[in-house]
Amino acid sequence: MRIALIGASGQLGSDLLPCLQAAGHDVDPMRHADIEITDKDNVAAVLEPLRPDLVINAAAYNLVDKAEDELITAMTVNGTGPLILAELCEAYNWRLMHISTDYVFGWSPVPPSRPWTELDRADSSGRYAITKRTGEQFVQEKCSQHFVVRTCGLYGLAALRGTGKGNFVETMLRLGRERKQLRVVDDQRCTPTSTADLADALVKLIATDAFGLYHATNSGSMTWCEFAREIFRLAKMDVEVIPITTAEFGAKAKRPAYSVLDCSKLASVIGGPLPDWHDALARYLTSRPT
Numbered sequence: 001m002r003i004a005l006i007g008a009s010g011q012l013g014s015d016l017l018p019c020l021q022a023a024g025h026d027v028d029p030m031r032h033a034d035i036e037i038t039d040k041d042n043v044a045a046v047l048e049p050l051r052p053d054l055v056i057n058a059a060a061y062n063l064v065d066k067a068e069d070e071l072i073t074a075m076t077v078n079g080t081g082p083l084i085l086a087e088l089c090e091a092y093n094w095r096l097m098h099i100s101t102d103y104v105f106g107w108s109p110v111p112p113s114r115p116w117t118e119l120d121r122a123d124s125s126g127r128y129a130i131t132k133r134t135g136e137q138f139v140q141e142k143c144s145q146h147f148v149v150r151t152c153g154l155y156g157l158a159a160l161r162g163t164g165k166g167n168f169v170e171t172m173l174r175l176g177r178e179r180k181q182l183r184v185v186d187d188q189r190c191t192p193t194s195t196a197d198l199a200d201a202l203v204k205l206i207a208t209d210a211f212g213l214y215h216a217t218n219s220g221s222m223t224w225c226e227f228a229r230e231i232f233r234l235a236k237m238d239v240e241v242i243p244i245t246t247a248e249f250g251a252k253a254k255r256p257a258y259s260v261l262d263c264s265k266l267a268s269v270i271g272g273p274l275p276d277w278h279d280a281l282a283r284y285l286t287s288r289p290t
Contacts, residue, residue, distance in 0.1 A: 118212075181240045234281065
C-alpha cells in the first residue's frame with residue numbers, strides 16, 4: 001500500500017513510519033516543510049502526483065492552553081486541514097486516517113461509571129477540544145473510507161530527539177532531577193499512551209476495511225499524579241509527588257475530569273487490546289538512551 005504520512009516528524013509519526021515500512025508499505029513521510037494541510041492548493045499539488053492508497057494525518061495544533069487565545073489558528077489546523085484532506089481523499093477514492101483526542105469528552109460535569117465508547121456523545125467546552133471535534137466531524141462527513149482514531153496523552157522517543165513535542169514523562173523526569181518535591185494533578189483520570197504501542201495498533205487497523213471511529217489507548221487508567229509516581233518508581237528517583245486539584249493547578253484551558261476510553265471495538269478488529277499502561281511505561285523508560 002502506498003501511504004502519505006503527514007506529521008512524520010512528530011512523536012506518533014516518528015514511531016509510525018518504521019512500523020509502516022516494516023509491514024511492507026511504501027511510505028512518503030511528510031513534515032510541515034513538505035505539505036501545508038491548511039492550503040487546499042498545496043495539498044492537491046503535493047498529494048495528487050503521489051496517488052496514495054491511504055493518507056494518514058498525524059499533524060495537529062495541540063497547544064491546549066494557547067488554543068484558548070489562538071482559536072483561529074487552532075481551528076485552521078485542526079478543522080480546516082482535515083476537511084481539505086477528507087475532500088481530496090473522497091475525490092480520488094483514497095483512504096484517510098485521522099488522529100484525534102480524548103479531550104472531546106471534556107463536557108461531562110460528572111464522570112461516567114464506565115469508560116467512554118465511540119457511541120457516547122462527544123461535545124467539549126475547551127477551544128482545543130472543539131477544534132479537534134470539528135476535524136473529526138469533517139472527516140466522518142466528507143470521506144467515506146475513513147479511520148478516525150481518538151487517543152490520549154501520547155509519549156514517544158521523538159521528544160528526546162527534539163523532533164516532536166515534549167511529553168509528560170520527559171517533563172516529570174526533568175523536573176524530578178531539579179526538585180525533590182512536585183505537585184501533580186490527581187483529579188483527572190485518563191490513559192496516557194505509548195506512541196510505539198499506538199503505531200503498532202494503527203498498522204494493524206489499516207490492514208482492514210473496517211472503517212469508522214475508534215478509541216485507541218493503552219489499557220487501564222490512572223490520574224496524572226499516579227502516573228508521575230510510577231514514573232519515579234520505575235526510574236528509581238526519590239521524588240515526593242503531592243496530589244493537587246485541577247483548580248489548584250490553574251491551567252487556562254479546561255481539561256476532562258474523566259476521559260478513559262473504551263477500546264474494545266479496536267481490540268475486536270485488530271485481535272486484542274493495546275498493552276497495559278504500566279508495561280508501556282516500563283518499556284518506554286528502558287528504551288530511552290542513557
